[in-house]
Amino acid sequence: MTVTVKFVARQFFKLILLLAAVSVITFILISNTPIDPTQAYIGADMLRVSPEQRAAISEYWGLNDPPVERFLAWGNALVQGDFGTSMIHREPVLDVIADRFKSSLVLMLAAWVLSGLIGFAAGVLAAMKQGTWIDRIIKWYCYGLSSTPTFWAGLLLLILFTVWIPVFPVGLGVPAGVEAAEVTWLDRVRHMILPALTLSIVGISNIALHTREKLVEVLDSEYVLFAKARGEAGFILFRRHGLRNILLPAVTLQFASFSELFGGAVLVEQVFSYPGLGQATVEASTRGDVPLLMGIVLFSTLFVFTGNLLSELVYRWIDPRIREGQSL
Numbered sequence: 001m002t003v004t005v006k007f008v009a010r011q012f013f014k015l016i017l018l019l020a021a022v023s024v025i026t027f028i029l030i031s032n033t034p035i036d037p038t039q040a041y042i043g044a045d046m047l048r049v050s051p052e053q054r055a056a057i058s059e060y061w062g063l064n065d066p067p068v069e070r071f072l073a074w075g076n077a078l079v080q081g082d083f084g085t086s087m088i089h090r091e092p093v094l095d096v097i098a099d100r101f102k103s104s105l106v107l108m109l110a111a112w113v114l115s116g117l118i119g120f121a122a123g124v125l126a127a128m129k130q131g132t133w134i135d136r137i138i139k140w141y142c143y144g145l146s147s148t149p150t151f152w153a154g155l156l157l158l159i160l161f162t163v164w165i166p167v168f169p170v171g172l173g174v175p176a177g178v179e180a181a182e183v184t185w186l187d188r189v190r191h192m193i194l195p196a197l198t199l200s201i202v203g204i205s206n207i208a209l210h211t212r213e214k215l216v217e218v219l220d221s222e223y224v225l226f227a228k229a230r231g232e233a234g235f236i237l238f239r240r241h242g243l244r245n246i247l248l249p250a251v252t253l254q255f256a257s258f259s260e261l262f263g264g265a266v267l268v269e270q271v272f273s274y275p276g277l278g279q280a281t282v283e284a285s286t287r288g289d290v291p292l293l294m295g296i297v298l299f300s301t302l303f304v305f306t307g308n309l310l311s312e313l314v315y316r317w318i319d320p321r322i323r324e325g326q327s328l
Contacts, residue, residue, distance in 0.1 A: 007312075011309055011312075014305075015302070015305055018301060018305060019298055019301060019302070022297060022298065022301045023075070023294065023297075023298065024071075026293070026294060026297045027067070027071050027074075027290075027294065028067075030290055030293060030294075031067040033288075035286070035287075035288045037061070037063050037087070037288035037289075037290065038054060038057055038058045038061075038063055038288075039288075061087060070290075074290075074291070074294065083097075083291065083294075083295045084291030084292075084294075084295070085291060086284075086289055086291060086292040087287075087288070087289045087290070087291065087292070088283060088284065088287055088289045088292065089292070093291050093292050093294075093295035094295070096280060096292060096295075097277065097280075097292075097295055097296060097299055100275065100276050100277040100279070100280045101276070101277050101299070103274065103275055103276040103277075104265055104269070104276030104277040104278060106192065107192055107195055107196055107199070107265060107268075107269075107274065107276060108199070108261050108262070108265055110192065110196040110200070111195075111196045111197075111198075111199030111200040111203065111261065111264075111265075112199075112200075112203075112254070112257070112261055114196065114197075114200035115199070115200040115201075115202075115203035115204050115207065115257070116207060116250075116254045118200070118204050118208075119203065119204040119205070119206070119207030119208040119211065120207060120208070120211055120250050122138050122141075122142075122204065122208040122211075122212075123138075123207065123208040123209065123210065123211025123212040123215065123246075123250075124211060124212075124215060124238065124242075124246075125138065126138040126139060126208065126212040127211070127212045127213075127215035127216045127219065128215070128219075128238065130216055130219075135212075138208065138212070139209070139212075141205070142204070142205035142208050142209050143205070143209075144205075145201060145202055145204065145205040146205040146206065146209070148202060149267075150198065150199070150202050150264040150267045150268060151267040151268070151270070151271050153198050153201060153202055154194075154195070154198040154267070154268050154271035154272065155271060157194050157197060157198055158170070158171075158194065158271065158272070161194060162194075168190060168191075168193055168194050169190060169191050169194075171191075171271075171272040171273040171274065191274075192274075194272060195268045195269065195271075195272045195274050198264075198268050198271070198272075199261065199264050199265065199268055202264060203257055203260065203261065203264070206253060206257070207250060207253045207254060207257075210249060210250070210253055211246055211249070211250050214245070214246045214249050214250075215238075215242055215245075215246050218242050218245045218246065219242065224237070224242075227240070251311055252311060254311075255307045255308060255310055255311030256307070256308065256311065257307075262278075262300050262303060262304065265277070265278040266278035266279075266281055266282065270282055277296065277299075277300075280292065280296065281293070281296050281300075284296060
């Protein structure tokens with residue numbers, strides 16, 4: 001069995017164990033929340049629903065069954081490929097996740113690419129200009145953003161670019177009152193710019209600071225000093241001696257940010273009323289939609305795990321020396 005096959009088999013086994021553990025923990029937490037699923041399902045019509053109707057709703061959704069029995073029934077259906085039906089949307093959970101994830105995926109990918117490219121470039125520039133005013137400005141910017149909550153940054157951008165300078169829409173994913181067939185891709189992009197900027201500017205600081213520190217360490221090494229003595233400087237020096245040494249740490253941080261990206265998307269989508277998976281997560285948790293919430297948790301776990309797996313594969317592509325049981 002080759003090293004690659006062993007690696008893939010081990011990662012698949014880890015994924016199964018992770019999904020099982022996340023499912024159990026999530027269901028336990030949901031079962032012990034003070035939210036009454038039946039009351040949340042009925043909502044504002046609570047006073048107009050008779051006790052008999054309330055009991056029928058609870059019986060229909062299986063809310064009267066013991067938690068262990070409900071979890072085993074859900075797990076049995078999941079093994080057969082059935083994620084259940086959303087109590088809020090009255091649609092299959094997979095359909096709801098697929099519909100919402102389309103919007104979230106474009107948003108997160110745009111923010112992920114922007115934060116990675118800008119953060120890496122800012123870190124390189126700060127290191128190459130170490131001790132100058134450029135370096136200080138980049139560090140101040142990163143230190144400020146690293147302690148800035150995502151929702152607060154979103155509110156600031158919302159006030160700045162929709163109230164003071166009305167350039168972008170206030171929120172939503174498409175213009176209000178426009179039929180779906182008439183919505184253009186340009187309309188969707190305009191509504192996505194502010195949420196994507198919010199996610200990206202907060203994620204820049206981490207990769208920029210780490211890239212700067214790593215490159216400063218490389219530039220202070222003996223072989224770089226020898227290269228400078230030979231006349232190498234500027235971009236040529238960075239390309240020959242710095243890029244490969246800082247690329248792996250940058251890739252590590254970039255793919256590790258998948259989990260932070262998904263968590264930030266939940267807050268950003270609430271601030272901008274963006275109809276993505278993050279907003280569906282909040283709706284499911286506050287209204288006791290157990291099937292939808294369990295499906296989203298499993299999907300987000302798979303999403304983050306895939307990001308970490310991709311980072312491992314990129315490592316091997318960038319540096320063939322990396323093998324199982326071997327580290328740099």
